[in-house]
Amino acid sequence: MxxxxxxxxxxxxxxxxxxxxxxxxxxxxxxxxxxxxxxxxxxxxxxxxxxxxxxxxxxxxxxxxxxxxxxxxxxxxxxxxxxxxxxxxxxxxxxxxxxxxxxxxxxxxxxxxxxxxxxxLSKPLAGIWSSQVLAGEDILASNVQKLDLILQPDFVFMFRASGEQGQESIKRGIYYIENDHLVLLYENGETQSSYSLNDDTLTLSGTGTDMYAELARMR
The missing domain is CATH 2.40.128.640 (Lipocalin)
Known part of the structure; x- marks a missing residue:
């Protein structure tokens, strides 16, 4: 065959x-x-x-x-x-x-x-990432203080947004990459971001939203 x-x-x-x-x-x-x-x-x-x-x-x-x-x-x-x-x-x-x-x-x-x-996985995106810089009207209006993102080499992800009072929103699902876009697919929705990778810094900017995040590789 x-x-x-x-x-x-x-x-x-x-x-x-x-x-x-x-x-x-x-x-x-x-x-x-x-x-x-x-x-x-x-x-x-x-x-x-x-x-x-x-x-x-x-x-x-x-x-x-x-x-x-x-x-x-x-x-x-x-x-x-x-x-x-x-x-x-x-x-x-x-x-x-x-x-x-x-x-x-x-x-x-x-x-x-x-x-x-x-x-x-054509670029070394797999790893554990944590936000160092958050900016943009949409993300600041949501009172998000921290973003954590786990990208596994088998294209499974976990995304956690933490608020001022310790509240958390967690999403798990599948991700894929096309050109400079990172797409997270999860139950009842998806999130698209433009991304760039420079050494151990992953930069995300929202597609259709005013969101900017710099995440450092934890491991």
């Missing part, structure tokens, strides 16, 4: 070559698809599959890329437009030979035609 999927990707590489779409804020019906995924060849010396790793990415502009690193360390790329339903993803919509794949996904696993990809 893995060899069949690899051959599909290589055949598609020969006919797909399009430019990237403009970026936009994350907004997507199937958020668990978004992000970077990878699979490695567990025994490249003893298999006929001519690849070391395959990296696959989906963004909310319905644009995908696939990079195949071959055994000679060269990289071939397939990229284009895609569409998705609950159980099917179609790659290469802007070509004469689109490819159709069955898929299932969790927040950190993607099963594509029976092959399991793992979600990649």
């Amino acid at each position: 893995r060899r069949i999927l690899f051959i599909f990707f290589l055949v598609a590489l020969q006919s797909f070559n399009v430019s990237a779409n403009e970026n936009k804020e994350p907004s997507f019906d199937y958020p668990f698809l978004l992000g970077e995924w990878f699979i490695t060849n567990p025994a490249p010396e003893s298999t006929q599959d001519d690849f070391l790793t395959i990296r696959l990415s989906f963004d909310s502009n319905y644009y995908f890329t696939i990079d195949i690193q071959k055994k000679d360390y060269s990289v071939e790329r397939w990229e284009g437009l895609y569409n998705a339903s609950d159980d099917t993803v179609v790659l290469g919509l802007n070509t004469s030979t689109p490819q159709i794949y069955a898929y299932k996904t969790t927040h950190n696993r993607l099963n594509l035609n029976g092959i399991t990809f793992h979600k990649a």
Whole structure:
């Protein structure tokens, strides 16, 4: 099955070559698809599959890329437009030979035609973060004095906001990253923030709200 999927990707590489779409804020019906995924060849010396790793990415502009690193360390790329339903993803919509794949996904696993990809965390965001600076009318009006954020490497998060009198609001759920956006998904809602990471300081600014926070890495 893995060899069949690899051959599909290589055949598609020969006919797909399009430019990237403009970026936009994350907004997507199937958020668990978004992000970077990878699979490695567990025994490249003893298999006929001519690849070391395959990296696959989906963004909310319905644009995908696939990079195949071959055994000679060269990289071939397939990229284009895609569409998705609950159980099917179609790659290469802007070509004469689109490819159709069955898929299932969790927040950190993607099963594509029976092959399991793992979600990649491209930046060292995983860790325990605590606010050092809070600013903005919306966050100050809410009387929040401290924010704590735990981002696990398996894309699970815990977010805690503490008030002046010791009251707390805690949310747990799943997060994903797209470009410079960090999106927290939890029961009955989501929170979107633009983020930047500089050494051990994580800066968040609200999307659609007047909120600014600098969080220091605790570990």
